[in-house]
Amino acid sequence: MxxxxxxxxxxxxxxxxxGLSAVLLLGLKGRVAGVSTIVARLLPPYQDDExxxxxxxxxxxxxxxxLAGLAxxxxxxxxxGNSMILVISGLLVGFGTVWGYGCTSxxxxxxxSMLSVRSIVATGVFMATxxxxxxxxxHLAGG
Amino acid sequence: xxxxxxxxxxxxxxxxxxxxxxxxxxxVLNFLDLGGIPGGTWDPSLAFVMAGAVTVAxxxxxxxxxxxxxxxDDRFHLSDRRGIDSRLILGPAIFGxxxxxxxxxxxxxxxxxxxxxxxxxxFVAAMLVGMGLARWLWxxxxxxxPA
Numbered sequence: 001m002x003x004x005x006x007x008x009x010x011x012x013x014x015x016x017x018x019g020l021s022a023v024l025l026l027g028l029k030g031r032v033a034g035v036s037t038i039v040a041r042l043l044p045p046y047q048d049d050e051x052x053x054x055x056x057x058x059x060x061x062x063x064x065x066x067l068a069g070l071a072x073x074x075x076x077x078x079x080x081g082n083s084m085i086l087v088i089s090g091l092l093v094g095f096g097t098v099w100g101y102g103c104t105s106x107x108x109x110x111x112x113s114m115l116s117v118r119s120i121v122a123t124g125v126f127m128a129t130x131x132x133x134x135x136x137x138x139h140l141a142g143g
Numbered sequence: 144x145x146x147x148x149x150x151x152x153x154x155x156x157x158x159x160x161x162x163x164x165x166x167x168x169x170x171v172l173n174f175l176d177l178g179g180i181p182g183g184t185w186d187p188s189l190a191f192v193m194a195g196a197v198t199v200a201x202x203x204x205x206x207x208x209x210x211x212x213x214x215x216d217d218r219f220h221l222s223d224r225r226g227i228d229s230r231l232i233l234g235p236a237i238f239g240x241x242x243x244x245x246x247x248x249x250x251x252x253x254x255x256x257x258x259x260x261x262x263x264x265x266f267v268a269a270m271l272v273g274m275g276l277a278r279w280l281w282x283x284x285x286x287x288x289p290a
Contacts, residue, residue: 002180002185007188008188008191011195012191014158015195015196015199018163019203020199023199023207026203029145030218031216032222060152060156063257065157073161077258083262089244090241090247090273092244093242093247093248093270093273096273100232100237103249104242104250105249109196112193114204116222118226122235126236
């Protein structure tokens with residue numbers, strides 16, 4: 001039934017760190033920890049003077065694997081799909097998250113925690129289309 | 144100083160993604176694949192990541208929002224949008240299709256750059272193009288409300 005890779009304790013602890021990060025960003029800067037919004041606003045036009053903080057947050061994300069590496073943990077990601085699939089997927093994720101006002105972190109973590117009806121709807125929609133896509137790719141298209 | 148704090152907050156967020164396994168899109172796809180339940184490949188970890196994150200944020204946000212303002216800013220920058228509009232359905236629907244193809248959403252994709260993955264870099268480059276396009280259409284007035 002369930003994969004031997006299932007790791008509930010690491011998932012709960014890692015999730016708690018993500019939640020703590022979101023609480024700190026809201027408590028200190030009053031900002032929602034939505035990665036798609038933060039990343040999209042690295043691009044011009046700039047509508048406020050928060051660019052250095054956004055760059056710092058993104059550099060922090062990129063530095064996380066290096067920190068893990070220093071601690072002797074280096075879980076290299078397994079990225080499937082050819083280059084064409086990667087580009088199409090990246091375009092859809094980039095366009096869809098900005099068009100839909102947020103992603104897994106902004107809607108999924110922060111929005112749900114604020115009991116936002118908009119975020120609950122958005123999260124339900126992207127979970128559903130993602131699951132349908134995986135089902136089609138893996139079980140119908142013979143991938 | 145504030146910038147250093149924001150670096151630390153990003154580092155904490157990314158560490159959560161790495162520790163929980165969510166920086167690996169293969170693990171995310173094994174969560175999204177409900178068809179893998181009969182064959183024993185379904186991995187419910189992502190649901191536990193969400194549970195851990197939402198539990199901490201649900202309590203923490205309530206404590207934080209009791210304050211009149213955040214510690215380092217004069218106000219909370221929260222969305223004032225209400226109700227459901229077409230973009231709130233169409234955007235997440237498109238995002239989900241992209242997410243299901245590779246297993247990357249924005250946080251893990253950006254974090255994967257720290258592993259030095261060229262394939263992650265290709266994904267992030269395409270994602271930035273998609274974001275730029277959506278933002279450009281948005282600012283050009285293709286949707287009723289400005290960014």
